[in-house]
Amino acid sequence: MKTLAYLQQKLRSAEDLKAVVRTMKAMAASNIGQYELAVSSLGEYNRTVGLGILAYFREKPPIVLRNKAIVGSKKEPRYCAIVFGSDQGLVGQFNDAIAGFMAAYFSDLPGKKEVWAVGERLGSKLLDLGYPPTKRFVLPAAVEAITPLVSQILVKSEENIDNGRFNGVYVFHNQPKIGVGYSQIAEKLLPLDEQWKQRFLSLEWPTSYLPQVAGGMKDTLLALIHEYLFSSLFKACAASLASENASRLIAMQRAEKNIEELLENLHHDYHQLRQGLIDEELFDVISGFEALKKGR
Template sequence: MEELSRIQARLDSLGDLDELVGALRSMAASRSREATEAFAGTRAYCDIVERAIDEIAPLVRDPGDFGTGEERVLLVITSENGFVGGFNARLIECMVTERRQDETLIIVGRRGRVTAMEHAATADFGFSMCTHVAGVTGLARRIAARLSNVAAARILYAQHRTGASFDVDVEDVLPLSRPDGPAAAPPLFQLPPPDLMRSLAGEYLFAKIAHALMESLASENSARLTAMDAASRNIGHKLETLHRDERAARQEKTTNDMIEVVTGAQAVGGTF
């Protein structure tokens, strides 16, 4: 039987760990909820920019003519921190399959870049992933600035689903495509249509990146919540086992102490 003092030390350690897991769980639940509630705003903004592009596209020769460079980019959005189960591995495995030979690889998220190296893939460029909703806009602007002159851009990210699940989605963002439907009535505008289209293309890129970041942030924290739930259950089982061992060890110690007392008393009594 393990010594009582060692069992009590393990109980104290597991108790502290259980408190930490509980704090991480609460934080993950809060951040996932915040990101999910922000979906409506990012989706609505994407729709507004798309409608503006559809209205301007008939007035320009090639709505897909956005960047002046030739670079083609695959942007992969992963997590900055750990405790997310197989979240990053699933994204990187899809990236390995989806990446085209001529694409520059940009990975958002430190953990994703580490996982990519484990799959013999190295990012050409990286960004730190934001850890809360307030950081999405600034990060999306920085990424959009990096991609401002690319010829083509695709985004691979975790698309949030109910029930703490996600789908890996790969979305073509650039070049812009000409709308399939009938041309709408030309809107009022002040800028030359090509200049306006370039501005809208940049804003469309930003909007798509921001929404993908928000989806990924919700998915990441849902995965973390699932991992913390599993960790909490595991700790609970171990605590239950250790409490049983503690009771048994305490009873054994009490029994041994009584035997020593009785044996000592008999020994003393036998000397008279």
């Protein structure tokens, strides 16, 4: 049976939970801003790197750098997927969506597959789909911590391409949509093949002055490629973190709405019960008064 003390305790608990949800909403909104700013700031940098690669290929178009990180391996196909998920909960279907998208995409590729999971909670989702992660990485908690993670992933992936273990490395992540929500993205990170080269040859040089490459041709291209790979992974990680916080913000908004409905019902029950107790006390007073009056 509900009592006033019980309802008061439930109201206090609901109010405390509402305060926590509001705090998490504010944190998610703040995080979305910083990660989206990081993604947008990479746009101009990527354009600069792309123009540098364009300058190299226009300077020496017949030259092809024979490096396994560029042309890939000719052995039995073996592919690696780097999948960005989340380390924390309260993100709705965030991990399920990207894990399912990766599994569907990889099912169309022949050969063996290997999966690297970025985010602790993503690993269990991949395991359920038959893709147990062979490597796990911890997601950064701030923009400043993305660089060490990206450097670590980049070193591992280039090592496996260089020794011929992988024929290709793909990156899967969620990306914020214009307005509300997010979508799943798949990008081929390695090898950097002829199709990758043509992407830069299709760019237009912004001025009438012909570009020239200063320094060693091979060293220049390797430096540009390293920056291209780094910025690609950095952008994928930042976009995934922005999507994660957007998903958490949506979840917190739903939770806040449910808590407000719960509070409304609890307040209604509390006032109804309190009014009933007051009515009972009034009836007792009236009954006592009537009995006393008859006695006199």
